[in-house]
Amino acid sequence: MKPIIIVGSGMAGYTLAREFRKLDAEQELVMICADDAVNYAKPTLSNALVGKKAPEHIGLGDAEKMSTQLNMRIEKDTWVKSIDATNHQLVIEQQGQSSTQEYSKLILAVGANPIRLAIAGDGSDDIHVVNSLMDYRAFRETLDNCTTGECDDKRVVILGAGLIGCEFANDLQNTGHQVTVIDLAPQPLGRLLPNHVAQAFQENLEESGIKFVLGTTVEKVSKSDRGYIVSLASGQSLQADVVLSAIGLQPNTALAKQANIKTSRGVITNTLLETNQTDIFAIGDCAEVNGTLLPFVMPIMQQARALAKTLTGQTTNVHYPAMPVAVKTPAAPLTVLPAPIDVEVTWENEEFDDGMLSKAIDADGTLRGFVLLGATAAKQRLALTKLVPDLIPASI
Template identity: 75%
Template sequence: MRPIIIVGSGMAGYTLAREFRKLNKEQSLIMITTDDASNYAKPTLSNALVGNKAPEQIALGDAEKMRNQLDMTILTETWVKAIDAEKHQIELETNGQLSTLDYEKLVLAVGANPIRLAISGDGADDIFVVNNLNDYKAFRDHLDRRQEKRVLILGAGLIGCEFANDLKNTNHDVTVVDLAPRPLGRLLPEHTAIAFQENLEQAGIQFALGTTVDKVVKIKQQGADIDYEVTLSNGQRFVVDVVLSAIGLQPNINLAKSSKIHTSRGIIANSLMETNQPDIYAVGDCAEVQGTLLPYVMPIMQQARALAKTLNGESTHVHYPAMPVAVKTPAAPLTVLPAPTDVEVNWETEEFDDGMLAKAIDQEGTLRGFVLLGATAGKQRLSLAKLVPDLIPAQSS
């Protein structure tokens, strides 16, 4: 029998392989990845500093360990150049050499790429992004060589705020820049965003909001070090050691689009994780499941468990229960369950000494989302989640 091929070695790819192997020890599995196939949890990157984890300690296993653990072939530093859905065949490139592989089922777990803004100045190419372990190694290597450790973060979303808290907790001088008027503007209603921002500011994190980075210019210092002068569109200027961009991700859809696989914001998949092409599936940050993109850990787990069963012959629809997101900002402990964007809600807020609980209530009086700020409110996470309707209901196959 031809193999099941998984394209991508991120959390989605490895979780799927692990879940499938629980069900089927015999089926041939091949994983194809453009990197070295290190297995690690990407969410750990944004709090590795305070956990005193060196980049070398983050990976849970290298390609050889994962080959043995999951009894599968892993092709590293290999690119999938084309998919022939009719022939059930892919074209690969390794070290400049082209080859083909036939597949029984093909899973695209190709993740998402960082969004990059057009920024002027001779220092723009030195802006770091952290989307994988190799990115993080380069970022930490640069950071560890600097003495003053002044960091400017572009993006006050979830990842930007997590990195800001981690860096501040390890004695870095941190400024966060965002075009939005408040941090986590897409996840939080204004009154909770204000409280969240105030907590982070009390911890020493600075914000420059309602503006963006216009120019990054190198300033040569004595010795080997280079500082960067960052000019914002509102005229503010900062001199820093490093600039980190964390303004968000875009699903990687280029391979799918070139293969006549339907895409929108992500690779379009139904509740069986199927694309429009036979025996081709999408999973993880690249997958837009029934119109929903959720680049978080719990949705990936739900997708992988369901798809593993489907690949093993037991058609299983993915189920999205209420899945709150825990934001790793100890200075402002936060759990968020965003309300659906197409539902009109009113916010009901209860304040505590250490934070607040805000509930999103729809017109029928049903709880559709919530924000828990602080340790006291956080204790209600599980009980509240049970009251929220499923985003994608469970269904029988």
């Protein structure tokens, strides 16, 4: 029998392999990935400094260990160049050599790529992104080199005040760095928080020493004798030793498009995680499931459990219960359950000494999302989660 092939070695790919092996120990399983296939949890990258985790200690297992553990052939440093959906065949490239690989089922776990702004200046190529452990190694190497001489200030400029940008800002500020966060939006976490919560969240982070420059964007990054000069559209200039871009991710859809797999924001699937091409599925940050794109850990877990069953003959639709997201910013403890983007809501607010609770209520009076800021509000997480309707019901 032809193997089941997983393309991608991120959290989605490895979680699926692990869930599949719980149900089927013998079916041939192959993972193909363009990197070194080290297994790690990407969410740990944005607070590794506070946790005193060096890059070499973040990995949970290299390709050889994971291959043995999961009884799976792992082809690392290998690119899938094209998919022949009709003949269930891949063209792959490894060490400059092309070959073909047949599959019975194909799972795209290809993740998302960092969005990169077009920024002028001779320092723009030095802007870091952190979307993988390999990226993080390079970022940490630059930070570690920035500890002596004229670089002793350890000034880090972060582009993007979204979830990842704020988490990195908190981690860096709490480990002796001077952090400035820049965003075109007027507030941090603009897509997740109502204005009043965003303002309180920003104030809490500012109290820890983080600076925000909002309502503008970066036009140029230039090399200087003391690192970099970051020039903003507002006319302001900032000195930086390291520049990190965290302005968001875009699902990787190029391979799917080449195979005539339907895409929108991500790779379009139904609740079985099937694409429009027979025996091809998508999972993780690249997958737009039933019109919903959720690049978080809990949806990946739900997807992996359901798809593992489907691949072993137990047809199972993915179930999305209410899944709050805990933002790793201890200076401003925050939990967010975003309301569906197509639902109009009004916000009901309750304030505490150390934060606030905001509920997103729809026209029928149903709780559709919430934001918890501070330790007191966080205690209501479980009770509130139970009141929110499933995003994708188990019965679909």
